[in-house]
Amino acid sequence: MKKRRLVIRTIILLLLAAAVAYTLYANFTKDNKQKVAVNSIAPDFALVDMQGKKHRLSDFRGQGVFLNFWGTWCPPCKKEMPYINNQYNQYKDNGVQVVSVDIQESELAVNQFAERLKLDFPIMIDKDKEVMNTYGIDLLPATFLIDKNGKVVKYYTGELTEERIREFMEKIKP
Template identity: 70%
Template sequence: MKKRRLVMRTVILLILGAAVAYTLYANFSKDKVHKVEMGKEAPDFVLVDMEGESHRLSDYKGQGVFLNFWGTWCKPCEKEMPYINNQYKQFEDQGVQTLAINISESNLAVSKFLDRHNLDFPVVIDKDGQVRNAYGIGPLPATFLVDPEGKVVKYHTGTLTESMVREFMEQIKP
């Protein structure tokens, strides 16, 4: 009986030790997840919008691209959407494109969100999380500014104000 208890305690301690080791490893290596470097080429991708049209990032070369990663459940994301929409209308004819990349949600959830907020810019869904992983996205909302040459010039995480959106779009205007 004592031997059996000793074995069980040893197994439990080993499992706890492995969990602690993994947690430490994950915390110390999380800074390396951010794969996109400023001044480097933005990772290319193709995602489909709610109307079934494909959007390839590299097709927007020659234009600035405002990439916004978001989720329907994210209150800060919801707060900034009208600001992004207003500035999209201002900058769309000046060579600045906006792509809102939803993080792996259903078409139904995204459609309901879009109907409620009446957004004009293209919204695509990263179904399998590959784009999110390529860009090293952590907390939402996350915004990348891609210049007309296709290079990432800025990364911002957190809620944007309308003046910030305007300033960011101004930075990537051709």
């Protein structure tokens, strides 16, 4: 009798505690728009680059992918671009690919930007912000490091130094 009472009370309290814990947890995570977690498989996408070539993220399996989101109007993006380009040229033969996604700008702006900074890696425009929304990106520049198995190794928002970019590329080198 006494034991039964304890069991019933424990069950009821646990149920209530679980409901409260879930609500609090959901409330904390709801503002966190980051939809792609580290160690998860990077969501696949397909975009056409400035030369008209279609790239699928999953085509790069077996290589490390340095996925960079940016805009021509964003000063830190502009600053890190030449460094990314340098390191791209160093690592492209070592199995690291740079995939550079501009968010919703005109081809003219992107082409002129790429020309001025002499960028060698493939650049694509996310016209409808679909890839951006899939990756839950809020601030630019945003960089995802994806290893040869398509897994996200690291996520970084903000300007990168050349040193750091090299570090990152080293990390995803197959």
